[in-house]
Amino acid sequence: MTGDGLILVVEDSEEDTEAIQRALSRSRPLVDLEFAPRSEAVIPRLLDxxxxxxxxxxxxxxxxxxxxxxxxxxxxxxxxxASLTVVVFTSSTASAEEDACYAAGADSYIYKPVNFELFRTVLQGAVDFWLPREADGAVTAGPTAAPPA
Incomplete structure (x- = not known):
């Protein structure tokens, strides 16, 4: 694994893309971020x-x-x-959409707060949970507890 891992972000909003970069730059500076602004490009990218x-x-x-x-x-x-960890990170608070995402195989469903500090906290918590850091070869976090809400 290089650095802290690779996160593929499927996001069309330039503002949210910038916010994600800013939110993770201090807490996870070694994580690699790759952005896909359109869903159609994701599966060919993953199958490459x-x-x-x-x-x-x-x-x-x-x-x-x-x-x-x-x-x-x-x-x-x-x-x-099929085994890729997928965290839905969206502005939608509709419980029907959340249920549909879990039924379709999402690992977690997280609401994007409008406030940047809360946005950063929520995003960092999700990344820390689903993308464990490695220190001295030992995993220091990971999906052993309930996922963040």
Whole structure:
């Protein structure tokens, strides 16, 4: 693993992309971030044998073209993508959408707060939970407890 891992962020909003970069730059400076502004590009990217496999996928639901829920369903249908950790990170608070995401195979569903400090705290908590740091070869965090709400 290089650094703190690779997070593939599926996000069309430039403001949210910048906020994610800012939120993680101090707490996880060694994490590599890769951004995909359109859902249609994600599966070909994940199936590319020459591309680095992400350790975590952050997925926005409200995307132009193919929405995040459709992408999530398609990801879980591919055996090569089935075990990828997918955290839905969205502004949608609709319980029906949350239920649909879990039914489609999301590992976690997290609401994007508007306030940047809360946004940063929520995002850092999710990344720390799903993307453990390695220190002296030992995992220091990970999915052994309940995922962040």
């Amino acid at each position: 044998p020459a591309a680095r496999t992400p350790d975590l996928l952050l997925l926005d639901l409200n995307m132009p073209g193919m929405d995040g829920l459709t992408l999530l369903s398609q990801l879980r249908a591919h055996t090569a993508c």
